[in-house]
Amino acid sequence: MKTIGRRVFLKEGFAGALGLAVASGAGLGSLNACSQETEQQLKKAVKAAGSYDVVVAGGGPAGFVAAIAAARQLNREGARQAGTPDAQTPRKRVALIERYGFLGGMATMGYVAPLSVFAFVDKEKDPLHGELVIGGIPWEFVQRLEQMGGAFIEWPKANVDFDIELYKLLTQRMVLEAGVDLYLHSSLIGCELAGNAIEKVFIENKNGLESLEAKRFIDTTGDGDLAWMAGVPMQDNPEGDLQPSSFCFVLSGVDTQSDLLKNCMYHNGLNGPSQCVPVREKLLQLKADGADIPDFGGPWFNNVLHEGSVAVNITRTAADSTDNRNFTDAECRLREEIFLFTDLLRKHFPEFKDCYVSSTAPQAGIRESRRIRGVHTVTGEEYVRAEYYPDSISRGAHPIDMHASKGSAQVRITLKQPAYVPYRALIAPDYPNLLVAGRCISTDRRALASLRVQASCMGTGQAAGVAAAQSIAAGKNVQDIDTDALVRTLREMGAKV
């Protein structure tokens, strides 16, 4: 049985690729992996599902925005060339692959809230007003969600609390409105390359194994799965340290009208720290007194727009999301801890005396894993001094927010100015048709500790989508596009770059 390896499709062709599928028992019916005919049978089992201009892998904040941006830009380019208005050129030219049955990434699969942060607040000059730094499609999404009753914008930072189910609905609506072909319940399992150009990706779903061809690919899997499969060099991590994973959940039966919750549920930067300090202090005290309480973070109680319910971020453990066994162990441990912490809250805080776990997130949240080694790597130093790049395509306003992999500590460095992200952090030097966006772009650990938040991921997703479309229109590799034109288009769309 084969193990999943880098560039397995490149090195071993179909047999290697299909070894992957056999290893995961993926939808191959009664095929016997040991028989002589297997390779031929498996080759036939791969169905060509579609040929696109752009395939986006991963439907989180970076991915759904990238897919919309690419589809709209391709339609604009098509309309310009044909001399017709946008609306008359609908064509399915973009595909979005997502392994869950819904979009949203960590917001909906990890119950991570709020969406941080769309605005920058200069605390010394004007602590009550924020300057919007992430605009365009991401902000359009927030405004539409608000109109549906699914978002509450916490000014001045423009942290956005949201209703998890309406978030799923609106992402899907906007993606489909843009004319994107959606492949839900589909896991990316490999790719085929010619040189360093990706020709097609392979997905696995209930249809079996399928392939999708495209001219450009955007990796928005959070873990950089596609880039890794294609052999793109990743950032070193000599200490092997990663920010911890946390398994978030929704507690219902909570007194959300109490002073404790009213103070702790909002993260606008005006009410002190976003952590719930009284609960944190009590838990630390119990621990110091000898209670058997595991490491925890925060805690953070997040508004889900429903009276009596809060999304809770409290559990934490060191975990590697790119190692299935390691992540499985971590998630099982954290699931136990969800109930342990719920008992503690019930016992020690009257505001939680009737609470119960009404749902756990589909999976534990991941703060840090693979990141590509791009043409440019954004460092923490550049980020903190708000280095401006000629190819700046997005911004970041969240503090550098580093959670310790062990214990309950967290280091936060507030930014004095909103930071910039260069286009060169979204591309690797030698991969002519691959872009990445979101958490797996090229940054060091400190810059990631800010850029990983969802508004910033949406910002890089928007830029990657437009860049992919423009590189196709110009017939140029992603390394050679006209970045002035990219920045101009992003500004026209409302991006604050």
Ligand SMILES: Cc1cc2nc3c(=O)[nH]c(=O)nc-3n(C[C@H](O)[C@H](O)[C@H](O)COP(=O)(O)OP(=O)(O)OC[C@H]3O[C@@H](n4cnc5c(N)ncnc54)[C@H](O)[C@@H]3O)c2cc1C
């Ligand atoms: C506990 C925790 C708390 C956080 N708190 C906040 C916060 O308060 N505010 C904030 O803004 N951010 C917060 N973050 C960070 C933020 O949620 C993530 O960094 C962000 O969602 C990353 O976006 P992304 O689009 O890059 O990846 P993701 O959100 O991880 O989305 C990736 C998508 O790709 C899909 N995918 C992955 N691999 C495959 C595959 N092989 N095939 C098919 N699909 C695949 C996934 O299912 C997912 O939908 C927090 C994160 C954690 C873990």
